[in-house]
Amino acid sequence: MKNSVYDNVILPLSKIHNRAGNITIIEGQKNIPFDIRRIYYLYDIPGGENRGGHAHKALHQLIVAASGSFNVLLDDGQNKKIVTLNRPDYGLMVVPGIWRELLEFSSGAICLVLASHKYDNKDYIRNYDEFINYSKRIDSI
Numbered sequence: 001m002k003n004s005v006y007d008n009v010i011l012p013l014s015k016i017h018n019r020a021g022n023i024t025i026i027e028g029q030k031n032i033p034f035d036i037r038r039i040y041y042l043y044d045i046p047g048g049e050n051r052g053g054h055a056h057k058a059l060h061q062l063i064v065a066a067s068g069s070f071n072v073l074l075d076d077g078q079n080k081k082i083v084t085l086n087r088p089d090y091g092l093m094v095v096p097g098i099w100r101e102l103l104e105f106s107s108g109a110i111c112l113v114l115a116s117h118k119y120d121n122k123d124y125i126r127n128y129d130e131f132i133n134y135s136k137r138i139d140s141i
């Protein structure tokens with residue numbers, strides 16, 4: 001079945017607090033519903049720049065504002081939703097088949113991404129019209 005923007009949930013993550021600060025632990029298949037095969041992070045994003053602007057066919061991701069804040073625009077081809085991430089103890093699950101754009105990064109923001117698969121250029125849909133066609137095709141299956 002086709003995924004919708006409403007399948008992209010915000011997950012509260014663990015947080016262990018003591019007087020010296022906080023630690024958040026994420027284990028694949030325990031705190032998030034996939035094995036973690038890749039981690040990457042975006043940082044030093046110049047003011048006014050956007051990232052993302054693509055969809056994935058199979059990749060599941062957890063996106064965390066490890067520092068600062070940014071907005072994630074989610075689009076399933078029919079509905080759009082904007083989620084603000086601004087806490088390191090919450091993560092946004094992004095399921096396959098969703099167009100995403102990362103917008104309005106605060107200064108010093110770090111966008112941490114945990115991904116279910118290794119990098120595969122063939123898993124990307126980078127053209128919005130192509131995404132709309134792909135999403136209509138999936139809808140009709």
Ligand code: TYD
Binds near residue numbers: 050051052053054118
């Ligand atoms: P891209 O996914 O387009 O970045 P964003 O969505 O954040 O704007 O990737 C940017 C570049 O980095 C592109 O040349 C592909 C490369 N890249 C890898 O080689 N491996 C990876 O795991 C990722 C995420 C990107």
